[in-house]
Amino acid sequence: MMESRIIHKLEPIISEVKKKTGINIQNFKDSFLERRILHRMCDVGISDYEEYVKLISTNFNEAGSLYDSFSINVTKFFRDPHVWKKFEYEIMPNFCDSNRSSSILAWSCGSSTGEETHSLAILLNESLNKQIKYRVFGTDINDNAIVNAKKGIYKKENLLHVSEQQLATYFEKLNDNQFQVKPIIKNKIEYEKSDMMKTSRKLFDIIFCRNVLIYYDKNVHEIIFKKFFDLLKKDGVLVLGQDESMIGTKNRNYFNLLYPRERIYQKKN
């Protein structure tokens, strides 16, 4: 629940954004909401909430720009390498049994600029037997992030945890500081601009939803964990970010916590 002090200040802004875009930004954590609104007000040179409400109600683009500012795109290839290693050595062998499935579908929910979708595709490409097909589905609410993910061009500093061998195999060097993911990996990935609360069309073996839920309220966590349960296949695996967990939620009962440190969960059957 939003503190009444904060809601009192922010309610007119929340309601203007809803009117203009149809999006309910109240789902975000109150502290995050307040920080981003103040940040945006500073960007447009306004220090007074009422004046900012006037700007949103009169300027056609401002509600959309404010909403875009809620999308924090910081990401990396193989972010938190120990999580990826655990996933590779402890989880992937279960997917290598071709009796289990002839194809694997992974979802990067909140895929940002594509580092996570590409990391997943590389991992699947390297770990699965060749007769098992795989696809990766990336979704994000941010248009620009999706456009950049599709380009698949990255600076060296984003590729810190990519091995020399992976760099040589899966990337084309464009210049001294830029590398582009090769079609062998890019072609395995499909992107869609969509809000995780609304994504519903597939059944997944693997869901990575990392560093997305930290920005949302507990009530959103409840809804999304139930949704992940519904969208995972039998024995499907969910990976959260290092600062995220199911602790304190009712819907944790839908999952077994396989590796607490790595935040790796498995759907209960």
Ligand SMILES: C[S@@+](CC[C@H](N)C(=O)[O-])C[C@H]1O[C@@H](n2cnc3c(N)ncnc32)[C@H](O)[C@@H]1O
């Ligand atoms: C900090 S990035 C995390 C990227 C990647 N998952 C990682 O861990 O490195 C968070 C991403 O989640 C996206 N996001 C936030 N809310 C979302 C929502 N409701 N549905 C889909 N994506 C969302 C943001 O636009 C942003 O690109």
